[in-house]
Amino acid sequence: MSTEQPTTKKYEFKAEVKQLLDILVHSLYTSREIFLRELISNSSDALDKLRFESTKGTDILDNGIPLEIKIDFDEKKKLITISDTGIGMTKDELITNIGTIAKSGSADFLKQLKESKADVNNIIGKFGVGFYSVFMVAEEVVIKTKSFKKEEPAVEWKSNGLGDYEIVELDDKLQRGTTIDIHLKEDTKDFAEKYRLETVIKKHSNFISFPIYLGSEKINTVAALWREPKSSVKKEQYNEFYKFLSYDSEEPADVIHISVDAPIQFNALMFIPKKSYDFFGYNREDYGLDLYVRRVLIQHKNKDLLPEYLGFVKGVVDSEDLPLNISRETLQENIIFTKIAQNITGQILSYLLKKAKDEPEKYAEFWKEHGRYFKLGYSDFTNMEKFQQLLRFNSSFNDKAESLTSFDDYVTRFKEGQKEIYYAFGSSKDAISQDPHLEIFKNKGLEVFYLYDPLDEFVLSSIRKYKDYELKSVDSIDLKNLDSFKDIDEKKDKPEELSKDDSKHFDSLLSKIKDILGDRVTEVNESKRLSGSPAVLVNPDDSMSSTMQKIMRMTNKEVGVQKKIFEVNKDHKLIRNLLKVYKANSKDDYITNVVEELFESALLLDGSLTDPHRLVSRLNKMLEQSSDWYTEIKKLN
Ligand code: ADP
Numbered sequence: 001m002s003t004e005q006p007t008t009k010k011y012e013f014k015a016e017v018k019q020l021l022d023i024l025v026h027s028l029y030t031s032r033e034i035f036l037r038e039l040i041s042n043s044s045d046a047l048d049k050l051r052f053e054s055t056k057g058t059d060i061l062d063n064g065i066p067l068e069i070k071i072d073f074d075e076k077k078k079l080i081t082i083s084d085t086g087i088g089m090t091k092d093e094l095i096t097n098i099g100t101i102a103k104s105g106s107a108d109f110l111k112q113l114k115e116s117k118a119d120v121n122n123i124i125g126k127f128g129v130g131f132y133s134v135f136m137v138a139e140e141v142v143i144k145t146k147s148f149k150k151e152e153p154a155v156e157w158k159s160n161g162l163g164d165y166e167i168v169e170l171d172d173k174l175q176r177g178t179t180i181d182i183h184l185k186e187d188t189k190d191f192a193e194k195y196r197l198e199t200v201i202k203k204h205s206n207f208i209s210f211p212i213y214l215g216s217e218k219i220n221t222v223a224a225l226w227r228e229p230k231s232s233v234k235k236e237q238y239n240e241f242y243k244f245l246s247y248d249s250e251e252p253a254d255v256i257h258i259s260v261d262a263p264i265q266f267n268a269l270m271f272i273p274k275k276s277y278d279f280f281g282y283n284r285e286d287y288g289l290d291l292y293v294r295r296v297l298i299q300h301k302n303k304d305l306l307p308e309y310l311g312f313v314k315g316v317v318d319s320e321d322l323p324l325n326i327s328r329e330t331l332q333e334n335i336i337f338t339k340i341a342q343n344i345t346g347q348i349l350s351y352l353l354k355k356a357k358d359e360p361e362k363y364a365e366f367w368k369e370h371g372r373y374f375k376l377g378y379s380d381f382t383n384m385e386k387f388q389q390l391l392r393f394n395s396s397f398n399d400k401a402e403s404l405t406s407f408d409d410y411v412t413r414f415k416e417g418q419k420e421i422y423y424a425f426g427s428s429k430d431a432i433s434q435d436p437h438l439e440i441f442k443n444k445g446l447e448v449f450y451l452y453d454p455l456d457e458f459v460l461s462s463i464r465k466y467k468d469y470e471l472k473s474v475d476s477i478d479l480k481n482l483d484s485f486k487d488i489d490e491k492k493d494k495p496e497e498l499s500k501d502d503s504k505h506f507d508s509l510l511s512k513i514k515d516i517l518g519d520r521v522t523e524v525n526e527s528k529r530l531s532g533s534p535a536v537l538v539n540p541d542d543s544m545s546s547t548m549q550k551i552m553r554m555t556n557k558e559v560g561v562q563k564k565i566f567e568v569n570k571d572h573k574l575i576r577n578l579l580k581v582y583k584a585n586s587k588d589d590y591i592t593n594v595v596e597e598l599f600e601s602a603l604l605l606d607g608s609l610t611d612p613h614r615l616v617s618r619l620n621k622m623l624e625q626s627s628d629w630y631t632e633i634k635k636l637n
Contacts, residue, residue, distance in 0.1 A: 006168055006169040006170070006171065007168070008166050008167070008168040009166065009167055009168070010164050010165075010166055011095065011099060011164060011165055011166070011167065012163065012164045013099055013163060013164060013165065014099060014100045016100075016110065017099060017100060017132065018163060019110055020110060020132055021132055021135055021161045021162070021163075023110070024132055024133060024135050024136050024161075025135050025136070025161050025162070032136045032137050032188065033191070033200045033203075033204075034133060034204065035133040035134045035136055035137055035138075035182075036082075036191075036197070036200050036201065036204065036205070037130075037200075037204035037205055038130030038131060038133050038134070039082050039130070039131070039134060039180060040069060040071075040082065040201065040204075040205045040208060040212065041130060041205070041208070042130060042131060043069045043082065043083075043084035043086055043178065043210075044069065044084075044086075044208045044209070044210055045086070045300075046084055046086025046087045046088070046177070046178060047067045047068075047069070047084055047085065047086040047087075047210045048086075048209075048296075048297045048300075049086065049087040050067065050085070050086050050087045050148055050176075051067060051296060051297075052296075052298070053087065053148060055296070055324045055325045056325055056327075057325075058148075059150065060148045060176075061146070061147070061148050061149070061150045061176045062085070062148075062175055062176040065085050065175065065176070066085065066211075067085055067086070067210050068084070068085060068210055068211045068212070068213060069082070069083070069084045069208070069210055069211070069212045069213070070082070070083045070084075070212075070213045071197060071201070071212065071213065071214050071215075072215065073192040073193070073194065073197060073214075073215075074192060075189070075192045075193055077183075077192075078183060078184040078185075078186075078189040078192055079181060079182065079183055079184070079192060080181075080182040080184065080191060080192050080197070081179060081180065081181050081182070082179070082180045082182070083177060083178065083179035083180070084177050084178055084179075084210075085175070085176060085177040086176075086177050086178060087147070087148050087177075088145045088146045088147040088148055088176055088177050088178055089145045089147055089155070089178065090147045090149065090152045090155070091152075091153070091155045091167060091169065093147070094143070094145065094155055094157050094167060095167070098131055098143070098157065098165075099165065132161075134180075134182060135161035136188075137182065137184055137185060137188040137191060138161065138182045138183055138184060138185065138188075139160060139183055139184070139185045140158070140159070140160050140183040141158070141159055141160075141161070141180065141181065141182055141183070142156065142157070142158045142180070142181040142183075143156065143157040143158075143178060143179070143180050143181075144156050144157075144170065144174060144178070144179045144181075145157070145174075145177070145178040145179070146174040146175065146176050146177065146178075147176070148176050153169045153170065154169070154170040154172060154173075154174035155167060155168070155169055155170060156168050156169075156170050194214065194215070197214055198214055198219055201214065201219055201220065202219065202220070204244065205220060205244070206220050206221050206240065206244060207220070207221070207223070207225070207240075207241055207244045207245070208220055209224070209295070209297065224292075224295050224318065225237060225238070225241050225269060226257070226267045226268065226269035226315075226316050226317075226318055227267055227295070227318060229259070230257050230259070233257070238252070238255045238257075238269075238271075239251045239252070241269070242255070242271045242314070245271070245290075245314055245315065245316070246271065246273060246314045248273055248274075248275075250273075250274050250275065251274070252271035252272060252273055252274065252314075253271075253272045253273065253274040253362075253365070253366065253369075254271065254272040254351070254355070254366075255269075255270075255271055256268070256269075256270040256271070256272070256313075256315075256347065256348060256351050257269050257270075258270075258344070258347055260343065263339075264319065264321050264336055264339055264340060264343075265319060265320040265321050266317060266318065266319035266320070266321070266340050266343075267317070267318045267319075268289070268315060268316070268317045268318075268344055268347075269315050269316055270289065270313050270314065270315030270316075270344075270348065271313070271314045271315055272312060272313055272314075272366065272370070273312060273314065273369075274365075274369065275369055276312060276369045276370055276372075276373065286301070287301065287303065287306075287308070287311030287312070288300075288301030288302050288303045288305070288306070288311070289301070289302055289305045289306060289313070289314075289315050289316060289317050289344075290302070290315070290316040290317070291305060291316075291317055291318075291331075292316060292317065292318035292319075293318070293319055293320075293322045293323070293324050293326065294318070294319075294320055294324060295318060296324060298322075298324075298326065298328070298331075299328050299331070302317075302328075302331070304331060304332050304337075304341060305317055305337075305340070305341045305344060306341070306344065306345060306348070307345060307377065307380055308376060309373060309374055309375070309376040309377035309380065310345065310348055310374070310377070311373060312369075312370045312373050312374075313348060317340065317344065319336070319340060321336050322334065322336055322337060342382070345383060346383065346386075349383055349386040349387065349390065350386070352366070352390055353386060353389060353390060356389075356390060356406070364392070364404055367392050367404060371392065372453070372455065374390070375391070375455055375456070375459050378458075378459045378462045378463050379462070384463070388407055388463065388466050389406065389407065389408060390406075391406065391407065391459070392404035392405065392406055393405055393423070393449040393450065393451060393456060394429065394449070394450045394451075394452065395409075395410065395447055395448065395449050395450055396433070396438075396441070396442075396447055396448045396449075396450060397409075397410075397413060397447045398450075401428065401429040401450075401452070405449065407421065407466040407467075410447055410449070411466075411467075411469065413447050415444070415445070415446060415485050417484050417485075418446070418485070419468070419469055419470070419481070420469060420470050420471070420472045420477070420481060421449070421466060421469050421470070421471050421472065422441060422446060422447070422448045422449065422472050422473075422474055422477070423448060423449035423450075423451055423456075423457070423460055423471065423472070423473055423474065424437065424438060424448050424449070424450060424451065424473065424474040424475075425451045425452075425454070425456075425457045425473070425545065425546075425547040426450070426451075426452070427452065428452065429450055429452075432448075432450045435474070435605070436529075436530055436532070436533035436535075436536040436602075436605065437474040437475045437529065437536060437538070438474060439529060439530050439531045439532055439533065440479075440482060440528070440529035440530070440531070441474060443487045443488065443489070443531055444482060444485040444486065444487055444488065445485075445488040446482070446485060448474060454547060454551055457473070457545065457547045457548060457551070458548070458551060460473075461473070461544070461545065461548050473539075473545030473546075473547075473548070475538055475539050475545050475546050475606075476538070476539035476540070476541065476543050476544065476545050477541070478541045479528050479529060482529075494571065495571045495573075495576070498570065498579075502579065502583075505579060505582060505583050506526070506570060506579055508582075508586075509578070509579055509582045509591075510524050510525070510526065510568065511524075512582065512586065512591065513566070513568065513595050516591075516592050516595045516596070517566060517595065517599055519563070520563070520599070521537075521563060521564060521565060521566040521599075522540065522563045522564065522565055523565045523566070524565075524566045524567075524568065525565060525566075525567050525568070526567070526568060526570050527567035527568055527569045527570070529567070530567065530569035530572070531569070531571075533569060533572070534568070534569050534572040534574045534575055534598055535566060535567060535568050535569060535575075535598040535599070535601075535602055536566075536567050536569075536602055536605075537564040537565070537566055537567075537599075537602040537603065537605075537606050538564060538565050538567055539562065539564055539565075540564070540565060543562060544562070546606050546607060546608070547607075549562055550607060550608075564606075566599060566602065568598075574594070578591060578594055593618060593621075593622065596614075596618060597615065597618055597619065597622065600612075600614065600615040600618075601615070
């Protein structure tokens with residue numbers, strides 16, 4: 001009934017909003033000024049959305065009024081008013097948009113904020129809970145809004161940010177858009193001052209692509225920097241634009257400004273941040289480039305212009321050749337769009353290659369920050385060659401664990417006739433260099449990549465090859481391929497060769513060991529790869545490396561434990577002594593004990609010993625025995 005007075009209705013904020021508000025209202029963040037950036041950015045989004053509707057030809061209320069943002073202030077009343085002629089909100093939209101946190105992961109966000117692990121300035125904007133930041137400065141906020149949909153009534157929303165809000169339908173004929181009255185708290189009233197407002201707007205909102213009026217004065221630059229010729233843009237302008245775009249407080253590490261005219265016209269202005277944004281791991285959605293068509297924003301954070309592994313790149317792309325009314329849903333099918341995307345990806349990779357070549361130290365910094373993200377590109381088959389050239393690992397050639405080696409570096413150090421690239425995985429440089437599997441590589445002076453991140457091993461086993469060279473884990477190689485490489489130090493003291501008779505005994509000792517270990521191993525063989533260790537477990541040729549098996553087991557329970565080959569080093573003192581024991585009495589229990597101990601130690605090194613108890617109690621017993629012999633020899637009894 002039209003004569004009835006509209007009634008004010010009270011609503012409660014959703015629980016997560018209450019928590020967020022509680023934090024914001026009661027904390028004294030130093031960067032409270034960012035509320036203004038957030039509200040202006042919401043207005044700018046609302047204007048973008050309206051422009052988008054109008055290019056689609058939607059019937060729009062007040063069509064033709066200028067698209068702009070106005071900021072008024074009254075110091076005495078402690079009041080700031082922000083209004084825009086954007087898309088506005090209906091009553092339902094108000095309730096869903098402002099009153100809940102729609103984005104997933106809000107629980108994580110709140111946790112981070114509570115623990116204040118990060119600067120609120122950085123998280124608020126990135127997480128998209130910007131509106132609520134107004135309660136850092138306001139004791140009351142009143143929103144009046146009128147949707148562009150003609151038949152929808154204007155609505156008013158009011159709250160002090162303490163738990164609930166009120167909504168009432170308005171009778172007045174409001175102009176399309178949204179007006180927000182911010183009643184400042186006593187200790188934040190300084191914000192309602194012209195100079196203060198102007199400084200904050202220039203600092204955070206200078207590149208908003210709609211005019212911002214402070215009182216009657218237009219104060220932002222409204223320049224599409226990416227359309228300017230490179231030579232006319234100053235470093236400070238790039239930096240300022242980057243900070244505006246990314247909410248980063250630091251300057252970018254790299255600026256990539258591209259202007260292409262043929263066959264497709266587009267401009268792109270992109271940045272690589274100094275620090276990785278992926279620091280919480282919860283905000284994986286926060287990537288993408290802003291897509292403009294003829295200076296009109298079509299989509300924020302478009303995710304198809306760049307593959308995900310280049311998601312650390314921030315920036316904008318603008319093309320003359322895409323239709324203005326293109327819908328976001330059909331972008332991916334647009335051939336021009338796809339070509340632009342391919343071109344940009346290629347250019348970024350080329351840029352990185354050039355950086356790696358010309359400024360290796362800077363590239364190492366890039367790798368340290370963004371490498372983990374970048375590695376996910378192992379499935380980008382189109383750009384595989386460039387991708388692989390950009391990968392970096394530590395290697396046995398490097399003195400320090402932080403130093404980096406590329407495939408190309410590695411290949412320049414190939415031994416004559418080498419056709420494979422080797423890698424080993426472990427927790428540290430020290431741990432890997434102690435790995436018995438590496439003994440043969442050290443003896444032959446073959447370089448081995450040292451991997452400390454399971455992801456590296458995953459990447460290498462996925463790409464399988466660099467150029468024509470196979471990538472091989474040191475624990476699953478075909479040793480025959482190493483035969484042609486001579487030991488570096490051939491004169492090294494080798495123990496005497498076994499006599500013919502001893503050799504025969506050794507062979508039967510191997511069968512004895514196989515009997516002891518039974519089907520816990522596939523075979524027991526004489527080792528050709530060991531020099532310092534008595535025994536080792538190896539994977540059958542060309543099977544998955546031990547780390548990969550572990551990764552697979554973690555992700556997919558169906559992969560069982562793969563049985564391995566037990567290799568015994570005939571030249572090791574312990575094995576020689578064991579042979580003596582065996583020759584004297586092939587049934588001596590001592591043999592079983594030693595073999596069990598060697599086997600479980602090898603499992604331990606391999607990372608696949610499930611229960612260490614037996615190993616430890618056997619070891620203790622053997623130590624006890626040896627202490628008896630020791631005291632005897634030393635005549636201490
Ligand atoms: P975000 O802007 O990241 O989505 P906010 O909490 O700042 O998060 O805003 C929530 C939503 O409220 C926006 O997504 C938008 O739909 C709506 N909104 C906020 N301000 C305006 C405005 N000035 N005009 C129209 N809609 C708005």
